[in-house]
Amino acid sequence: MSSWQELTIRLKLEIVELLDYESRCNLRLCSSSDRDTVDSTKIIGKNLKISETTSEMAEGKTIIRLDIDTFTIWFIGRENVTRIDKGWNGEIIEGFSETRQQNRYAVIGEFMERFTRKGFVWVNTIGVDSTNFPVPETWNIKCANLRLYNLQEHYLGWLRKFVTLFQKLKKLEIGCWGNEPEISELLGQLKVTKTMKVDHDLNFTDEQLDQVEAMDVKILSFNVTAEAVKKRLQKFLKYGKKGDELDLHTPSHELVITHDQLIPNELIVKRIKMQNEEETEYNGHIIGGFENVHEVQDRRAIHYVNFGQLIRIHCKVYEKPERSDCMMYPF
Amino acid sequence: MSVENAPVVDVDEAAIPVEKKMYYRFESNDKKEFRVSELAIQQSETLNRLVEAMGYTSEDVENKPAIAIENIDGKTLKLVFQWCEHHKGEAIPVDDGSVPKIVEIPEFDAKLMDIDNGLLFKLIWAADYLNIVQLLNVSCKKVANMAQGKTPAQLRRVYLLPSDEEDEAAKRAAQEAQDPRAREVEEEFEERKRQGGNSFF
Numbered sequence: 001m002s003s004w005q006e007l008t009i010r011l012k013l014e015i016v017e018l019l020d021y022e023s024r025c026n027l028r029l030c031s032s033s034d035r036d037t038v039d040s041t042k043i044i045g046k047n048l049k050i051s052e053t054t055s056e057m058a059e060g061k062t063i064i065r066l067d068i069d070t071f072t073i074w075f076i077g078r079e080n081v082t083r084i085d086k087g088w089n090g091e092i093i094e095g096f097s098e099t100r101q102q103n104r105y106a107v108i109g110e111f112m113e114r115f116t117r118k119g120f121v122w123v124n125t126i127g128v129d130s131t132n133f134p135v136p137e138t139w140n141i142k143c144a145n146l147r148l149y150n151l152q153e154h155y156l157g158w159l160r161k162f163v164t165l166f167q168k169l170k171k172l173e174i175g176c177w178g179n180e181p182e183i184s185e186l187l188g189q190l191k192v193t194k195t196m197k198v199d200h201d202l203n204f205t206d207e208q209l210d211q212v213e214a215m216d217v218k219i220l221s222f223n224v225t226a227e228a229v230k231k232r233l234q235k236f237l238k239y240g241k242k243g244d245e246l247d248l249h250t251p252s253h254e255l256v257i258t259h260d261q262l263i264p265n266e267l268i269v270k271r272i273k274m275q276n277e278e279e280t281e282y283n284g285h286i287i288g289g290f291e292n293v294h295e296v297q298d299r300r301a302i303h304y305v306n307f308g309q310l311i312r313i314h315c316k317v318y319e320k321p322e323r324s325d326c327m328m329y330p331f
Numbered sequence: 332m333s334v335e336n337a338p339v340v341d342v343d344e345a346a347i348p349v350e351k352k353m354y355y356r357f358e359s360n361d362k363k364e365f366r367v368s369e370l371a372i373q374q375s376e377t378l379n380r381l382v383e384a385m386g387y388t389s390e391d392v393e394n395k396p397a398i399a400i401e402n403i404d405g406k407t408l409k410l411v412f413q414w415c416e417h418h419k420g421e422a423i424p425v426d427d428g429s430v431p432k433i434v435e436i437p438e439f440d441a442k443l444m445d446i447d448n449g450l451l452f453k454l455i456w457a458a459d460y461l462n463i464v465q466l467l468n469v470s471c472k473k474v475a476n477m478a479q480g481k482t483p484a485q486l487r488r489v490y491l492l493p494s495d496e497e498d499e500a501a502k503r504a505a506q507e508a509q510d511p512r513a514r515e516v517e518e519e520f521e522e523r524k525r526q527g528g529n530s531f532f
Contacts (some may be wrong), residue, residue: 002448002450003452003491005492007452011459014467015471015474018472019475020475020478020479022479023475023478023486026478027478029483031493044432122431123431143431144433
């Protein structure tokens with residue numbers, strides 16, 4: 001059993017499922033038996049990214065870009081005319097382009113169906129960026145990581161779709177604005193295990209904040225108390241891994257005047273005065289008073305800043321700044 | 332309280348339960364012996380079930396012959412047990428199909444699998460045979476990573492993939508090896524066809 005050829009079909013399928021899209025296509029060309037192996041496994045792309053940009057050449061014309069790992073398809077058009085270009089590593093392959101008398105949103109749906117197996121498109125990470133169209137009903141996607149950016153009025157629709165498709169995620173990153181109460185409800189239903197970074201107000205209560213399993217977080221909520229922030233910081237110090245960051249935004253409660261009320265007493269914190277630090281800021285290094293289950297022994301840098309209505313508390317493993325030989329501004 | 336004033340209690344040392352780690356002995360097909368901890372064995376469903384069924388005591392482990400694993404050689408088995416010892420006590424991943432499987436290769440595993448392709452394929456086979464889920468995942472991922480950015484021709488070299496023609500030739504050779512008379516019959520049949528015979532028989 002010392003070559004690909006000698007592996008059982010089941011083991012070959014295990015490997016093929018872990019290949020990126022380009023490698024799958026290339027393996028498929030090696031022989032008829034490899035083609036059959038590839039065709040009988042579901043495509044699990046590492047990254048599926050859908051983005052849309054408006055063309056400056058003609059009104060109503062947009063370019064939808066669909067990336068599956070290193071393979072890209074561009075759908076360019078307006079109304080019922082769509083030009084389709086394909087390419088590897090962002091470069092168009094000449095001779096593979098075509099024009100169809102069909103709306104680009106319908107065409108992209110057809111292409112997505114090609115990547116479907118057992119009714120689902122399987123990808124590790126899906127990113128939807130600046131799209132101007134609502135999520136098609138027929139799109140069923142299974143993924144572990146979800147990124148939504150700048151979706152404007154369709155944000156709630158995309159989110160609703162994804163929450164109905166899966167309740168558990170490893171990473172969730174959202175860079176959209178939305179103040180509908182349903183958004184917080186939907187996000188509260190998701191179980192996120194590793195990273196949860198959301199740019200808008202989540203309206204999480206103390207209990208909801210405590211239930212967030214992910215340790216690498218960026219959460220903004222006007223409903224949490226100083227006690228909940230303290231508890232979260234303790235939890236972060238205990239369970240956070242080396243690359244994790246805690247970034248909490250909470251309202252400036254009347255009683256909270258200084259950073260002391262957000263930093264637990266048992267922690268040993270060394271004040272580090274930074275250059276150009278303002279009165280409303282506090283910088284320090286947590287050098288003791290906590291245990292970490294992952295045995296991350298490094299000191300943690302903590303930064304507190306009061307913006308008036310809002311307080312930000314940020315904590316991560318301290319990284320020594322790299323010294324540069326160059327003389328940078330100001331001289 | 333000073334040491335002198337401390338109350339003296341007689342302790343029966345024999346009565347204190349001593350938790351003893353049990354190390355099982357395994358033998359590869361080239362007669363190399365390995366001692367593996369009970370906790371490390373739990374990473375392998377096959378071996379775990381086997382030792383449970385055997386119900387060995389610590390004396391049995393020492394006195395009885397080592398458990399033979401006849402399908403795996405010493406070099407591969409050494410890698411397998413090194414991996415099991417390093418990951419002992421870790422939860423075994425369950426793939427329920429709800430989310431796509433994401434496999435990341437930790438630093439230790441990457442170093443362990445810095446081996447030639449032949450041994451890597453043997454490791455995959457051994458991980459599958461011994462049902463070590465995470466080792467199978469990382470070793471398959473390593474093989475999958477080897478394909479990244481390769482053209483079909485390069486893939487053929489990396490994975491030693493035969494083309495369709497080579498595949499056919501290998502199949503014919505295997506058939507002939509199984510039945511040496513087959514080729515003679517085939518040649519005879521071809522000869523008769525050339526002579527214009529309608530029936531072979």
